[in-house]
Amino acid sequence: MAENFKKDIYAFYCLTVRNLKLFFKDKMQVFFSLLAPLIVLFLYVAFLGETQMDSLRASIPEGLISDDLIEGVVNGWMLSGLLAVTCITVAVSVSSVTVSDNEKGISADFDSSPVRGSVVRFSYMAASYVSTLIITFIILAIGLIYLAISGWYLNAGQVFAIIGNVFLSALSSTLFATVAVSFFRSSGALGGFIGIISAAIGFLVGAYIPLSVLGKGMEYAACFLPGTYSAAIFRDMFISGALDEMALTLPEEAVDAIAQNYAVNVNFFGVDMQSWFSVLMLFASIIFFALLMIVLSPVMAKIRRRQGGHIKKRAKN
Numbered sequence: 001m002a003e004n005f006k007k008d009i010y011a012f013y014c015l016t017v018r019n020l021k022l023f024f025k026d027k028m029q030v031f032f033s034l035l036a037p038l039i040v041l042f043l044y045v046a047f048l049g050e051t052q053m054d055s056l057r058a059s060i061p062e063g064l065i066s067d068d069l070i071e072g073v074v075n076g077w078m079l080s081g082l083l084a085v086t087c088i089t090v091a092v093s094v095s096s097v098t099v100s101d102n103e104k105g106i107s108a109d110f111d112s113s114p115v116r117g118s119v120v121r122f123s124y125m126a127a128s129y130v131s132t133l134i135i136t137f138i139i140l141a142i143g144l145i146y147l148a149i150s151g152w153y154l155n156a157g158q159v160f161a162i163i164g165n166v167f168l169s170a171l172s173s174t175l176f177a178t179v180a181v182s183f184f185r186s187s188g189a190l191g192g193f194i195g196i197i198s199a200a201i202g203f204l205v206g207a208y209i210p211l212s213v214l215g216k217g218m219e220y221a222a223c224f225l226p227g228t229y230s231a232a233i234f235r236d237m238f239i240s241g242a243l244d245e246m247a248l249t250l251p252e253e254a255v256d257a258i259a260q261n262y263a264v265n266v267n268f269f270g271v272d273m274q275s276w277f278s279v280l281m282l283f284a285s286i287i288f289f290a291l292l293m294i295v296l297s298p299v300m301a302k303i304r305r306r307q308g309g310h311i312k313k314r315a316k317n
Contacts, residue, residue: 011115012123019127022097030135033093036198037086037139040208041146044078048208052077056258064249069242072151076238077262079143081207083162084169084231086139087132089198091173092190094131095181098124099190121178121297129174136166153241162237168282169230175289176226182296205231206263219267226285229278232266236275239264 024030052074053067060070101110110120140162147154154162184190202208204218205227211219222228239262247255259265265272266281 008116008119012119012126015110015115015120015123016126016130019097019124020130022100023094023127023131029093029096033090033135034138036089037082038142040082040085040202041078041139041142044082045146049074049078059258059261060250060254065246068151069153069245072153072242073239073246073258073262075147075150076153076242077210077235078207079147080231080234080238081202081205082143083136083140083166083234084205084227085202085207086136087166087169087173087230088176088201088227089194090135091128091132091170091177092180092194092197094128095124095177096187096190096194097127098178098181099184099187102184103186117297121293125174125178125293128177129170132170132174133166136170140166151242153245154238155241158237158241162234165230165233165237168279168286169227169233172226172230172282172285172289175286175293179289179292179296182293201225201227204228207231210261211263211267212261216270220269223266223268226282228266229281229285232263232278233275233282235262235264236278 049071053070056070056074057067110117144159180193181190184193203214204222204225205211206214206222211222211228239259243255243259243264246258260267260272265274266278267273268277
């Protein structure tokens with residue numbers, strides 16, 4: 001029993017390292033995984049940030065709040081959405097290794113080998129998780145440097161909470177990507193899916209425009225997306241320091257209105273929920289996608305073996 005466990009651990013380690021090497025060996029894919037969030041950050045700094053600041057200024061009596069505080073709220077909102085979106089898009093992009101192996105029949109070979117199927121599947125997920133963490137932490141580091149230059153309103157506890165939420169958000173996104181990607185049989189189809197996700201997810205979780213601006217329908221639809229709760233937790237950490245500073249000057253109702261406008265608390269079908277609810281929903285998404293992955297695994301293994309047989313027949317012909 002112990003010997004089999006050691007073999008499984010060793011196989012899991014070797015396969016995870018192999019999958020990581022396959023992703024990071026493709027320099028262009030890694031480059032574009034980093035480039036997408038960096039482009040959003042550049043567009044925000046160059047154009048979109050000032051628009052959001054003007055909108056917030058217009059809602060506050062002139063002279064009561066400094067531009068630094070206004071910029072602190074808007075910057076925190078932007079970075080929160082950027083990190084939530086990065087976790088999702090990178091996790092889906094990294095999962096291309098799984099689809100590539102399915103396409104080439106390699107996954108079917110793994111399924112017919114002495115290595116347990118669960119070990120193979122978890123190695124893909126582990127590699128995807130680690131890759132997502134690495135790229136997301138790079139974006140986080142760039143974001144924190146930007147905040148240090150433009151206006152810092154975080155304490156040590158909030159920084160550690162942000163780091164902890166990166167681990168949770170990346171895990172939720174990795175499990176979602178693992179389930180979603182299992183339905184794709186070709187890299188071309190996955191590429192189209194990645195394009196749709198990259199274009200839509202930022203709006204759906206309120207990363208580019210506050211959900212309150214998009215209307216109740218969009219706010220309610222966002223309640224079904226784990227990324228919404230991930231972004232809300234990030235916002236609470238990034239924005240609360242600047243809001244506390246505003247509370248020294250503005251009435252409590254005005255500060256609450258700003259927090260509501262920037263979706264610091266999720267509007268869950270008309271009810272503003274506190275951060276604990278977002279954390280709970282993020283954990284619930286992790287459990288849901290993990291269970292879904294376990295349920296779907298045997299079915300997907302059969303499909304891979306069938307596809308692998310077809311690929312080998314075509315190769316012989």
